[in-house]
Amino acid sequence: xxxxxxxxASAAIxxxxxxxxxxxAAGAFVWWIVxxxxxxxxxxxxxxxxxxxxxxxxxxxxxxxxGQGLTYIARMxxxxxxxxxxxxxxxxxxFLDLSVWLLGDRIGFDLGLVAEMGMQSLELLIADFSxxxxxxxxxxxxxxxxxxxAGFILIHVTLGxxxxxxxTLAVRGYQGGGTLKPGFRAGRFDVPGFxxxxxxxxxxxxxxxxxxxxxx
Amino acid sequence: MKLVLEAVRLELGSxxxxxEGSFLSGVHLVSGDVGSGKSxxxxxxxxxxxxxxxxxxxxxIGSLMLSFQFPEYHVTGFTVDEECRSWxxxxxxxxxxxxxxxxxxxxxxxxxxxxxxxxxxxxxxxxSYDLLILDEPFSSLDAGEKERFCGEISSRNHGITIIxxxxxxxxxKTDFLxxxxxxxxxxxxxxxxxxxxxxxxxxxxxxxxxxxxxxxNITKExxxxxxxxx
Numbered sequence: 001x002x003x004x005x006x007x008x009a010s011a012a013i014x015x016x017x018x019x020x021x022x023x024x025a026a027g028a029f030v031w032w033i034v035x036x037x038x039x040x041x042x043x044x045x046x047x048x049x050x051x052x053x054x055x056x057x058x059x060x061x062x063x064x065x066x067g068q069g070l071t072y073i074a075r076m077x078x079x080x081x082x083x084x085x086x087x088x089x090x091x092x093x094x095f096l097d098l099s100v101w102l103l104g105d106r107i108g109f110d111l112g113l114v115a116e117m118g119m120q121s122l123e124l125l126i127a128d129f130s131x132x133x134x135x136x137x138x139x140x141x142x143x144x145x146x147x148x149x150a151g152f153i154l155i156h157v158t159l160g161x162x163x164x165x166x167x168t169l170a171v172r173g174y175q176g177g178g179t180l181k182p183g184f185r186a187g188r189f190d191v192p193g194f195x196x197x198x199x200x201x202x203x204x205x206x207x208x209x210x211x212x213x214x215x216x
Numbered sequence: 217m218k219l220v221l222e223a224v225r226l227e228l229g230s231x232x233x234x235x236e237g238s239f240l241s242g243v244h245l246v247s248g249d250v251g252s253g254k255s256x257x258x259x260x261x262x263x264x265x266x267x268x269x270x271x272x273x274x275x276x277i278g279s280l281m282l283s284f285q286f287p288e289y290h291v292t293g294f295t296v297d298e299e300c301r302s303w304x305x306x307x308x309x310x311x312x313x314x315x316x317x318x319x320x321x322x323x324x325x326x327x328x329x330x331x332x333x334x335x336x337x338x339x340x341x342x343x344s345y346d347l348l349i350l351d352e353p354f355s356s357l358d359a360g361e362k363e364r365f366c367g368e369i370s371s372r373n374h375g376i377t378i379i380x381x382x383x384x385x386x387x388x389k390t391d392f393l394x395x396x397x398x399x400x401x402x403x404x405x406x407x408x409x410x411x412x413x414x415x416x417x418x419x420x421x422x423x424x425x426x427x428x429x430x431x432x433n434i435t436k437e438x439x440x441x442x443x444x445x446x
Binding site: 135 | 264288294
């Protein structure tokens, strides 16, 4: 889905639908299979493996204590798939376009800039974490013992980088807001994909069962 | 002891780097522009990433270490003393060597990047690794520290040392020259015979060669000797 407006709206509707219950999750999963599954790569699955494992642990605890742990795992699993798709489709600059289009040159520009910097930081964090793991492995530190130093280094590096970026913006005279003419790409499946996501949302939230009761 | 690259191909999206050759015992200098793939190759040589094609063989290499450009990546000690001990070293001589006397109790991250780099190299160099890979070891160091570091590298007489750098002024005594250009790692040969075909050579060395005074090596002393040669 090329148009970031339709993509974010679709991702929001599908996530809410999946979280609302098993039928919504099933609808969102079908949507994901139809529109996204052909573009799934090994890196997509690797990316969601760790959060899915964490979700599964929490789901297992809920299940053991008598709750609906299995549906929780299924619902959160679908949300992770949708989130991973939205992340894969991201192109630098899109959030700035979206935010300015939605909220204007002042607060929209500021929020868009923050979102873009956040996305950039996320990619750098992934690269940093990979190299930190290598460095610690070479130093003979492996397993759980590496988590504390790795987390400490990541926080330090990220804060340092944020400080440098802030200084750079200040030096360049940035005080708030900016001028931007938002531009959006269009793809063949943008509108069908969004309409399908919208229908999944209706299916998840509208009182469909009551309709069938009335019909009988 | 040797590190052998057979038809190695590294890929990152649409970018790729091809590499072939053998790294023998001694000091190897690999130069290349920023973004040419020095760090990617360094990680592959250390076995931290796998090539998309080809084979890297570490023949007779028992211990190896890769030093990243950013010294923060290696820190596991919350204080400077703890960081020295994490390398199994007594903090006192390391702090003296890295000119950080009396600062052993402070947080490792309270040091500036240059100080942290000094500390990292001071912790790293006493190790007798069979394969030592240094990715941009000169970054964040001032001229004096670069010279001191080059002196230590030049005196290393064990194993294979590979230095990836785009440094243009201060170098250690080097045995072999390599270059990355147009997506290919190229072996230029043994120093000094390889100096005339070194594309990334500093202008000073190019001028000396053009005037028929090829230096014996690329250290500051060798360049000075060649410049003063009559």
